Amino acid sequence: MTPLDLYTLAGAALFVLGIHALMVRAHLVWKVLGFNVAGGGIFLVLLAASPRVDPLVADPVPQAMVLTGIVVAVAATAVALGLALRVTFRTGSPFLVEEVHADLEEELEGEDEDEPATGAAAES
Template structure:
């Protein structure tokens, strides 16, 4: 098995864990973490794709991952701030539909 294929498989496994966590965990913090894990899985897949051929490393997926990390950081920050505000207002750690 090539290195790229191995990393792609790991990325697939991570994505599966993340989606499973997102569906089964109702705690807001765990859900935000699951989204982060899914992001990491996608970034890992992109970095693995950049290294596939025998030729030099493809720079485009790296640019995409950099942009993606910036977006993921700001989205996580906003989600955490919103969750904190929600917790402060209601004392709940779960959304009302999930039995807060």
């Protein structure tokens, strides 16, 4: 087994672990962490799959793409953590639970009823 095969398998394992955390964990920070682990697995597979002309020299384009992807992943993580913080403040819980969703839907429906109708619906 070559080192590239090991990198590919490690990247696939990281991706599977990240997706597992996204699906199984209810805590929002765990979901963000799973998203990052899955992204790291994708980056590792992309680097392992990059074409090589000379066995000692890797193609710099996939490396640049992975570096750009890491920057985008950091920004997406910041946005996701900000949204998780907002959900935590709004619901009082950092967990995604069906009761929390039902309470939010009732609260949002109550806000919609308080606002006056605008547009074409108000004219008719």
